[in-house]
Amino acid sequence: MTTALLWFRRDLRLADHPALLAARDAADEVVPVFVLDDVLLKSASPVRVGFLVQALTDLRSRTDGALRIVQGAPADVIPDLVQRSGASSVHISSDYGPYGSRRDAAVKAALGKVPLVATGSPYGVSPGTLLKDDGTPYRVYTPFLKAWRARGVHSPALTPRSVTWSDGGLRTDALPAAPEPVIEATEAAALARWTQFRDTDLESYHEIRDLPGVDRTSRLSPYLKWGLLHPRTLHADLGSSAGAEVYGKELVWRDFYADVLHHQPQTAREDLNPLPLEYDEPGALFEAWKQGRTGYPIVDAGMRQLLAQGWVHNRVRMIVASFLTKDLHVWWPHGGRHFMQHLLDADLASNQHGWQWTAGTGTDASPYFRVFNPVTQGRKFDPSGDYIRRWVPELRELSEKHIHEPWTCERPPADYPARVVDHAAERQESLDRYQRARGK
DNA sequence: TTTTGAGTTGTTCGA
DNA sequence: GTCGAACAACTCAAA
Numbered sequence: 195m196t197t198a199l200l201w202f203r204r205d206l207r208l209a210d211h212p213a214l215l216a217a218r219d220a221a222d223e224v225v226p227v228f229v230l231d232d233v234l235l236k237s238a239s240p241v242r243v244g245f246l247v248q249a250l251t252d253l254r255s256r257t258d259g260a261l262r263i264v265q266g267a268p269a270d271v272i273p274d275l276v277q278r279s280g281a282s283s284v285h286i287s288s289d290y291g292p293y294g295s296r297r298d299a300a301v302k303a304a305l306g307k308v309p310l311v312a313t314g315s316p317y318g319v320s321p322g323t324l325l326k327d328d329g330t331p332y333r334v335y336t337p338f339l340k341a342w343r344a345r346g347v348h349s350p351a352l353t354p355r356s357v358t359w360s361d362g363g364l365r366t367d368a369l370p371a372a373p374e375p376v377i378e379a380t381e382a383a384a385l386a387r388w389t390q391f392r393d394t395d396l397e398s399y400h401e402i403r404d405l406p407g408v409d410r411t412s413r414l415s416p417y418l419k420w421g422l423l424h425p426r427t428l429h430a431d432l433g434s435s436a437g438a439e440v441y442g443k444e445l446v447w448r449d450f451y452a453d454v455l456h457h458q459p460q461t462a463r464e465d466l467n468p469l470p471l472e473y474d475e476p477g478a479l480f481e482a483w484k485q486g487r488t489g490y491p492i493v494d495a496g497m498r499q500l501l502a503q504g505w506v507h508n509r510v511r512m513i514v515a516s517f518l519t520k521d522l523h524v525w526w527p528h529g530g531r532h533f534m535q536h537l538l539d540a541d542l543a544s545n546q547h548g549w550q551w552t553a554g555t556g557t558d559a560s561p562y563f564r565v566f567n568p569v570t571q572g573r574k575f576d577p578s579g580d581y582i583r584r585w586v587p588e589l590r591e592l593s594e595k596h597i598h599e600p601w602t603c604e605r606p607p608a609d610y611p612a613r614v615v616d617h618a619a620e621r622q623e624s625l626d627r628y629q630r631a632r633g634k
Numbered sequence: 635t636t637t638t639g640a641g642t643t644g645t646t647c648g649a
Numbered sequence: 650g651t652c653g654a655a656c657a658a659c660t661c662a663a664a
Binding site for chain 1: 640641642643644646649
Binding site: 324327331332334335336337467559560561562563625629632 | 653655656657658660661662663
């Protein structure tokens with residue numbers, strides 16, 4: 195009897211899972227394991243831990259209770275489990291993040307003669323695959339997309355009819371206590387969410403995706419982050435509408451940012467294209483932003499949604515990010531860290547590079563003049579004010595006319611904060627700082 | 635090596 | 650109210 199270990203990380207599913215197929219083909223029985231890594235857990239908010247716990251509980255029942263959940267450092271835990279179970283190989287999906295790739299290198303070294311076999315990755319096209327003709331990586335999205343399409347995404351992997359799961363005689367630790375997740379964290383729920391989105395909203399995605407009050411985006415990002423779904427599954431099932439075209443491109447952004455971060459891991463903490471901009475230290479204004487008390491309704495709605503749900507509509511993410519960087523002049527990593535802490539879908543590559551896009555120091559052409567006006571954005575993308583009413587109860591009674599600018603009311607709601615800064619003045623300040631940075 | 639065209643998501647102002 | 654132009658200069662990708 196031969197045994198293979200299948201070490202789950204960001205691939206918490208059984209369908210379309212190449213590493214699972216590799217493990218099954220490598221041995222008679224498969225021992226599924228998950229390592230509760232302190233390094234990753236300590237930075238996760240309770241809502242995010244809740245999502246992970248439910249996903250693991252589901253995976254455990256679907257592996258006939260075999261899934262072993264073990265606390266500790268992977269470089270200690272995995273070799274120990276291999277020894278105790280007598281496994282002859284360990285199977286993983288590649289992780290291309292800065293921490294994940296270092297961790298896997300350490301585990302590989304610690305395993306010695308037992309191979310750590312990487313099959314597949316969480317991306318449609320794995321980081322490092324696409325290079326320009328001169329052999330260097332892409333730094334601009336559109337050419338990357340072109341190359342991505344020319345290569346084409348693989349078809350989904352078959353789901354194995356049966357796998358002989360085994361617990362390998364190993365112990366399992368208790369899952370951490372965590373609240374019920376706000377969205378159901380099971381593979382079945384992920385697939386159901388996809389088919390529902392595909393059948394009802396995908397076709398018009400390009401028209402309604404920017405409207406946070408309508409809120410008909412796919413909401414698949416937490417599933418993609420943890421790998422309850424693989425983007426390959428979605429690409430294969432998109433069909434050919436205008437909405438599907440735009441949605442597919444959004445999925446490729448995820449691959450692009452992972453590729454950029456893979457080649458330049460330092461951009462998890464630093465600007466890809468540094469500019470000598472003057473920044474303000476985060477203080478009381480930063481706190482107001484985090485609490486959703488800036489006095490700008492759409493900004494506050496977004497920041498409150500983040501705290502309540504661990505999820506924010508994409509359009510609103512850009513608005514609040516622009517506000518922090520361009521109106522409050524705070525360096526993006528401060529905001530990035532807050533997002534990473536609270537977002538259910540917290541993906542290092544997409545998050546850090548999304549922020550850098552807003553800050554004008556990332557892969558974008560960084561047009562200095564792109565400063566979002568929170569009032570204009572609110573009127574344009576939440577014209578009725580419904581999104582604001584949902585998240586800012588103090589403003590519920592305000593009309594469409596006033597809800598984006600409560601300070602224009604005859605008697606502004608007393609319990610809603612006054613504007614912490616004047617947007618027009620801070621916009622000019624941002625442009626001035628940009629000008630000075632260019633001059634240096 | 636040089637050249638050319640293009641670069642996710644905006645705002646304001648004035649005609 | 651609508652619409653086009655201006656807001657800079659630079660880097661990237663590919664021919």
